[in-house]
Amino acid sequence: MVAFDISLLLGTYFFIKLPKEKKANSTYWLPFLILGHFVLYQNFGAYTNYNFEFKKAVNAYLGNTENPKFNLWLFNITERQILTVLYLFLIKSWLDPFRKKYINWMISTFVILTLILQISGIELMYSEQPIIFAIGANMILIACGLYFIRLITNEKYLESNPLRLLSFWTTTFLLFNYSLTYIYSVSLLYLYKENPTLGKSLSQIGQGMDIINVAVLVLLICSPFLTKLFDREPLYESSR
Amino acid sequence: MNPADNQIYIIIFSTLFLGGLMSTFIVAMVFIHRQRQAQSRQKMDQMRAEFEKTIRNIENEIHQETLTQVGRELHDNIGQLLSLAKLSLNSSKPEKQTEGREYLNQIIKEVRALSKTLNLDWVESVSLDDFIRQQLEKLQSTGFCETALKSDGAFLKLSKDQKLVLIRVIQECLNNAIKHAQPGRIDIRIAKNNEARRIEIRDDGVGFDPSQASQGSGMSNLTKRMETIGGKFNLTSKLGKATHITLELPF
Numbered sequence: 001m002v003a004f005d006i007s008l009l010l011g012t013y014f015f016i017k018l019p020k021e022k023k024a025n026s027t028y029w030l031p032f033l034i035l036g037h038f039v040l041y042q043n044f045g046a047y048t049n050y051n052f053e054f055k056k057a058v059n060a061y062l063g064n065t066e067n068p069k070f071n072l073w074l075f076n077i078t079e080r081q082i083l084t085v086l087y088l089f090l091i092k093s094w095l096d097p098f099r100k101k102y103i104n105w106m107i108s109t110f111v112i113l114t115l116i117l118q119i120s121g122i123e124l125m126y127s128e129q130p131i132i133f134a135i136g137a138n139m140i141l142i143a144c145g146l147y148f149i150r151l152i153t154n155e156k157y158l159e160s161n162p163l164r165l166l167s168f169w170t171t172t173f174l175l176f177n178y179s180l181t182y183i184y185s186v187s188l189l190y191l192y193k194e195n196p197t198l199g200k201s202l203s204q205i206g207q208g209m210d211i212i213n214v215a216v217l218v219l220l221i222c223s224p225f226l227t228k229l230f231d232r233e234p235l236y237e238s239s240r
Numbered sequence: 241m242n243p244a245d246n247q248i249y250i251i252i253f254s255t256l257f258l259g260g261l262m263s264t265f266i267v268a269m270v271f272i273h274r275q276r277q278a279q280s281r282q283k284m285d286q287m288r289a290e291f292e293k294t295i296r297n298i299e300n301e302i303h304q305e306t307l308t309q310v311g312r313e314l315h316d317n318i319g320q321l322l323s324l325a326k327l328s329l330n331s332s333k334p335e336k337q338t339e340g341r342e343y344l345n346q347i348i349k350e351v352r353a354l355s356k357t358l359n360l361d362w363v364e365s366v367s368l369d370d371f372i373r374q375q376l377e378k379l380q381s382t383g384f385c386e387t388a389l390k391s392d393g394a395f396l397k398l399s400k401d402q403k404l405v406l407i408r409v410i411q412e413c414l415n416n417a418i419k420h421a422q423p424g425r426i427d428i429r430i431a432k433n434n435e436a437r438r439i440e441i442r443d444d445g446v447g448f449d450p451s452q453a454s455q456g457s458g459m460s461n462l463t464k465r466m467e468t469i470g471g472k473f474n475l476t477s478k479l480g481k482a483t484h485i486t487l488e489l490p491f
Contacts, residue, residue, distance in 0.1 A: 179258040
């Protein structure tokens with residue numbers, strides 16, 4: 001938690017230091033938005049664990065009286081839904097206009113399906129949402145695949161060294177994050193019922209990947225100051 | 241075995257499997273990227289080598305053309321002047337002596353002008369418009385046909401390679417018109433619009449059927465040369481009607 005807060009402070013500091021025209025570029029403000037969103041909901045989650053009455057009231061409002069200790073509602077909305085959409089926007093910023101429209105379709109489909117599943121009661125907001133997670137995770141994995149296809153087919157990407165591109169590292173870690181936590185996320189409640197020790201161990205993979213993802217978001221924001229380590233994105237000009 | 245244990249093992253195995261799969265995928269992507277990068281670099285090197293070869297060929301052709309012109313000038317013009325000068329200077333009459341000295345002055349001027357053309361650096365100092373004007377004036381002065389040039393200065397700014405290619409292509413187009421078209425008039429128009437600059441060469445000669453395959457590779461050569469500098473070559477003609485050539489070069 002402290003690591004996340006420090007990363008937000010670092011991210012804010014470097015974002016403020018950026019020149020005006022870079023601040024207006026989605027290459028920099030989108031990672032900053034994602035970082036801010038992530039850290040804020042993590043802190044809010046910690047607060048709900050501290051303020052049990054508030055958590056109980058929200059659960060009751062949503063119809064969950066059996067498990068007032070759960071704050072899955074926060075986790076579902078902020079991480080499994082909003083964060084998925086934000087990551088899709090981030091990957092979209094690295095694609096060409098032709099592939100961007102696929103991401104647009106995926107985002108629209110995801111939002112519509114999420115609303116339908118929640119409103120119809122198939123997936124309750126306060127409970128495990130394996131279907132919504134699976135749809136979101138699959139879309140992230142497909143979007144990552146589109147990025148890698150671009151990496152090996154686009155001339156500008158072929159001229160660059162992928163190991164010096166932050167978009168490559170971000171997409172790679174997103175790919176690992178959503179694939180390594182896939183099975184754990186769809187079987188969350190089952191694991192905590194049957195084998196909480198294993199559940200906790202697998203959740204640490206997710207926590208480790210979160211730290212790495214947050215670190216990469218900070219690097220994305222301060223990439224203009226790290227020109228010796230990382231190259232500018234090949235499609236930087238077109239993302240203005 | 242306990243079914244719950246089975247499911248736990250499946251979860252662990254699936255997670256490890258997915259992790260392994262993703263690692264293999266990433267490594268494969270990086271490997272494919274490196275391979276394609278090498279292929280792309282090889283292709284670029286090939287294209288660069290071809291481009292340089294084309295430019296060298298064009299420089300050689302311009303040199304050859306210049307030497308042929310110089311040879312012709314030496315034989316037809318300067319050779320005759322030298323003979324006349326010799327006759328005049330051999331005469332005892334003072335007016336013939338003066339005439340002879342005037343011939344010598346003319347010869348010195350012509351030789352100096354010829355020696356300038358032997359140096360290919362004239363390409364750098366002359367503008368495309370001036371080159372076309374000189375070619376048309378030479379053509380018109382022989383009485384072969386009428387010529388006209390209209391230009392808005394669209395080709396004033398050119399790199400040396402672009403100028404070389406355009407000079408050679410224009411020379412070829414004019415030579416072809418002279419050889420095959422028997423025109424009464426050749427018009428050249430240079431203009432630009434928002435997207436590109438154009439040189440249009442029109443003659444009112446006998447025309448030909450472009451769809452008939454010719455034995456020479458002239459037209460495809462001209463098209464390829466324009467493509468090396470990012471330009472286009474377009475020709476329209478009909479038997480018995482005029483021929484219209486367009487050379488297009490983007491900004």
